[in-house]
Amino acid sequence: DGAVPLTGAAGRRVGRPSNAIIALGRRASPAAAPFQKMPSSRSKLGVMIPLQDYKTLRTYEMLLLKKPRVFTSWKYRDGQQSGPSAGADVNVDRPYSTALQPHSHLIKFPCTTVYSVQGSGIGSLYGEQPEIGIRPMEGGEDDYSPKLNPKRSIMLSEFKVWSRQEKNGLKDFALAQCKVAVVLAVAHFGNTFEPSYQRNENKAPSMFWLVNAFLLVGTISTWTWKASSAGRGGGTPRIVCLGREQTEEWKGWMQWAFIFYHYYRVHYVYNEIRVFVSAYVWMTGFGNFLYFDRKGDFSIERFVSMIIRINYFPLMLSYFLTVPLELYYVVPLHTTGFVVTMITCFIGLQIERTLGMSYWKSRIAAVLLSFLVHVCFYETSAVELLKLFSEEYYFRFQADKYSAWLGMVGGLLWGKVGEYMNWAHGFENEQRRQMASIVQCIVGVALIAFWYIFFGSISDKYTYNPIHPYVFVFAVIGWLMVRNCTRYLTECHSTLLEFLGRNTLETYVLQFHLFMCHNVQYIPVVIPGSDKDGSAAMKFLNMLLCGCVFLSMAVWARKITVSTQLSVVDLVKHIRGTTESSVTQVLPQQSSGEEARPATNGEELVELTKAVPASGHVA
Secondary structure (H helix, E strand, C coil): CCCCCEECCCCCEEECCCCCCEECCEECCCCCCCCEEECCEEECCEEEEECCCCCCCCEEEEEEEECCCCCCEEEEEECCCCCCCCCCEEECCHHHHCCCCCCCEEEEEECCCEEEEEEECHHHHHCCCCEEEEEECCCCCCCCCCCCCHHHHHHHHHHHHHHCCCCCCHHHHHHHHHHHHHHHHHHHHHHCCCCEEEHHHHCCHHHHHHHHHHHHHHHHHCEEECCCCEECCEEEECCCCCCHHHHHHHHHHHHHHHHHHHHHCCHHHHHHHHHHHHHHHHHHHHHHHHHHHHHCCCCHHHHHHHHHHHHHHHHHHHHHCCCCHHHHCHHHHHHHHHHHHHHHHHHHHHHHHHHCCCHHHHHHHHHHHHHHHHHHHHCCHHHHHHHHCCHHHHHHHHHCCCHHHHHHHHHHHHHHHHHHHHHHCCCCCHHHHHHHHHHHHHHHHHHHHHHHHHHHCCCCHHHHCCCHHHHHHHHHHHHHHHHCCCHHHHHEEEHHHHHHHHCHHHHHHHHHHHHCECCCCEEECCCCCCCCCCCHHHHHHHHHHHHHHHHHHHHHHHHHHHHHHHHHHHHHHHHHCCCCCCCCCCCCCCCCCCCCCCCECCECCCCCCCCCCCCCCCC
């Protein structure tokens, strides 16, 4: 009573409803299935109602039980995988949507699988949410059950959608697992390969420096210059210190030294190798701080993506080769550094939002809080808890207890570093640029010399290890100052080292089984005459052959890991409703502050210079 009459598709008057329910001009049978009240949630654009999975149903009816103040239109999403409305929003005819009155009119929509309905209207902005009833229409194919578990049903439906994807779906995931099985088989074959001889009998410092000389030649041959470009807003080109290419380059030559340190048993560079490992962990805190601080993306998808990227392949190797995970100790170091950085950045953002603190005050408070937690754990008896896992973890975590935290500090200050670089090495003042280059190079060399003279030259590693966590940063800062002491050096990088740096995780874990064998304790003898008593030339050729197989498998393993990573993240997006083709996508699920960004083969690019507004808050 009082409802607005509806007009049928042919323009005929249907009449006034009383207790009957009208669906686009026809009465529904009283014996139809009961309406099930669906939950709703509010967004800036309207109200989205997530629907249960009705599987094979073809036609649905929706009843408005409670209407907000202003309700202008309805639309639904068609989940069919083919056809004109595949995965698209379909607007309900406006004459019916504007005439909606509670408990009076039905909306009927035929499609393959309805999975969301959106009602738009400014009434939703006032906190008014509609109540919706949904049921299968009489005569449709029906396996509807009021006892159906919505979450389980939605997850099953999401899995079906994901499994049918052409890219990053079940097919890609299964193919990646078949490929990784091949890599694991090759790794097992290499790890148990015979003949071999003990690694300690391969001690050859001269060969270590020879292969580093070859790397230097390759670095010079692949030296590439890329001019600084303007920022997003245009204007003067920006000088970006430690950009993506330079970061990969840094990782590449450190990994090269790390691997051949193991291969040729060059014990006297132990302290330098310790600095390299800490620099890796430092970059974990540094890079992830920049990402979270700029993107504000604390989503489950990001967490799952990074956990898979860091842990998937090492865990597979550890399990199928029955190798203790302690052998890959860098993996838990990176994982812990990532998680700690994510939590720290989240706390900083929450402090800024809830307490109204400025950007700098909130971030400094979060970083200091993280430091306090580090001190309370590592400088007290609480650190003994690491021994519950293993003595190896106890030593490794102690050696890098502040590395990721120092990386976070570097990420926090990197905006200021960017300002300095553009002031000192910019295009405005040539005299200032020359003077800054000289001073920066001298200070950088002095920091490295300070570390080496007072700490790095300590021959007893048991004396050096306890002080390493507190002093390695001098060498790291010194290297960064020297590497970026001129604008030309900042704009250049080696593509060879960049390539090696992109595959550091896989080369790190596979070196123990393919480049060396028997869990890094032996050297495989593939070429006859290259055993421990063989000539240096034959040993070198044997190393090259093993190295080619090792590097090829590492590059392939990285591609497999990235494919697995993308597929699993897409599945998580489907389940959570945060993908465009998702069945359950009813509201944007991105964290506040997250920006759209192009995919880069499963990895993100983060600008390394930060412009903080004058107010002190992040834009």
